[in-house]
Amino acid sequence: MGYRVRLREQLKYLAQKEREAAVKINIVGVGGCGNNAINNLARLRLPAKLIAMNTDSAVLRRTRCDVRVLLGGLSAEARGARGVPELGAQAMEESIEEAIGAIDENVDVVIGIAGLGGGTGTGGLPVLFRELRTKRPNALRIAVVTLPFKEEGEERIKNAQIGLRELMDVSDAIIVNANDLLAERLRGVSMAYAFKEMDKRIARIVEALVRMQSPVIGPGVINVDFSNVQRLMQNSGFCFVGVGEGPRIYDAYIKAIADDYARSRLEQARGAILMFEGRETLLDMTQIRTTTRQFSEKYAIPTVFLGLRPTWDITDVRVSVFVTSIKCEYVEEFMSGFMG
Ligand SMILES: Nc1nc2c(ncn2[C@@H]2O[C@H](COP(=O)(O)OP(=O)(O)OP(=O)(O)O)[C@@H](O)[C@H]2O)c(=O)[nH]1
Numbered sequence: 342m343g344y345r346v347r348l349r350e351q352l353k354y355l356a357q358k359e360r361e362a363a364v365k366i367n368i369v370g371v372g373g374c375g376n377n378a379i380n381n382l383a384r385l386r387l388p389a390k391l392i393a394m395n396t397d398s399a400v401l402r403r404t405r406c407d408v409r410v411l412l413g414g415l416s417a418e419a420r421g422a423r424g425v426p427e428l429g430a431q432a433m434e435e436s437i438e439e440a441i442g443a444i445d446e447n448v449d450v451v452i453g454i455a456g457l458g459g460g461t462g463t464g465g466l467p468v469l470f471r472e473l474r475t476k477r478p479n480a481l482r483i484a485v486v487t488l489p490f491k492e493e494g495e496e497r498i499k500n501a502q503i504g505l506r507e508l509m510d511v512s513d514a515i516i517v518n519a520n521d522l523l524a525e526r527l528r529g530v531s532m533a534y535a536f537k538e539m540d541k542r543i544a545r546i547v548e549a550l551v552r553m554q555s556p557v558i559g560p561g562v563i564n565v566d567f568s569n570v571q572r573l574m575q576n577s578g579f580c581f582v583g584v585g586e587g588p589r590i591y592d593a594y595i596k597a598i599a600d601d602y603a604r605s606r607l608e609q610a611r612g613a614i615l616m617f618e619g620r621e622t623l624l625d626m627t628q629i630r631t632t633t634r635q636f637s638e639k640y641a642i643p644t645v646f647l648g649l650r651p652t653w654d655i656t657d658v659r660v661s662v663f664v665t666s667i668k669c670e671y672v673e674e675f676m677s678g679f680m681g
């Protein structure tokens with residue numbers, strides 16, 4: 342074989358290996374809030390498959406995504422689970438084959454999104470994750486959920502408690518976002534506006550999760566290896582993801598830490614990843630080292646990984662802070678008095 346042919350074969354082989362090594366991510370939005378999140382993510386063109394699942398055919402039809410799954414065509418009559426988690430669970434069970442079939446066979450990470458408090462997402466997501474545990478045993482299951490406003494009433498709070506309890510058993514990691522904590526910050530805005538802000542927060546979290554797991558190869562770039570992410574996230578319980586932007590690294594970092602909607606306690610967590618993105622000239626190594634050192638000392642976290650991604654997509658610096666196995670004071674309060 343000639344030298345050139347051999348070289349070409351080799352490059353083809355390497356490209357093939359690179360494709361195989363890329364982390365495969367599927368994002369699933371279940372129910373109204375979940376579908377809405379998928380719709381918002383479609384705009385971002387992330388390297389991930391977007392899947393929408395709902396009992397509500399009208400909402401599902403309007404959701405931009407790669408695959409749609411109508412849940413419980415018979416039991417729910419395609420009109421929704423009417424705020425009853427049992428109906429949501431039943432609908433997911435009825436359509437479980439189609440739901441599992443929508444998820445890639447060789448998937449590495451499944452991010453499930455739902456607003457807890459209603460029927461479809463609250464009842465359906467735990468059923469989907471339970472089934473994934475046996476059908477896609479190698480995939481990480483990450484839940485990104487919201488907790489309802491107090492004003493939504495007792496019934497929805499109770500539903501959300503049930504859903505969260507079930508997700509705790511079947512997820513590797515859960516990222517909680519309390520609508521109440523968002524409302525506390527915004528004050529005096531309408532519920533519709535608050536939902537929109539929460540939608541942005543959900544998109545921000547998911548985008549950060551995806552970027553963190555798809556390393557960029559380039560000179561002078563420190564990659565967070567997927568095996569690190571995997572080890573940190575497996576069976577990690579509650580996790581924190583915060584994203585901040587600013588002209589300086591430290592300011593962006595402080596904003597990222599404040600991007601918290603669960604009253605998270607990061608002290609003594611299992612591990613963390615700090616990711617720094619921005620123009621190469623703004624990613625000052627001294628500032629990055631100082632910030633990282635300060636972070637790991639303040640929270641006494643044994644393992645902190647560092648990710649760097651030079652990009653021209655943003656004018657400022659973006660810092661994403663990701664911490665696994667944390668305590669959430671809001672969740673403890675929210676679940677107290679729950680009899681299950
Ligand atoms: N951020 C955000 N949250 C929402 C939105 N819609 C609803 N929620 C929240 O999510 C919870 C569940 O609502 P839905 O997602 O509409 O419920 P569902 O899963 O479709 O369940 P059913 O309609 O009862 O079958 C609500 O109690 C709200 O707290 C939304 O557009 N954005």
Ligand SMILES: [Mg+2]
Pocket residue numbers: 372373397421422459461
């Ligand atoms: Mg609905």
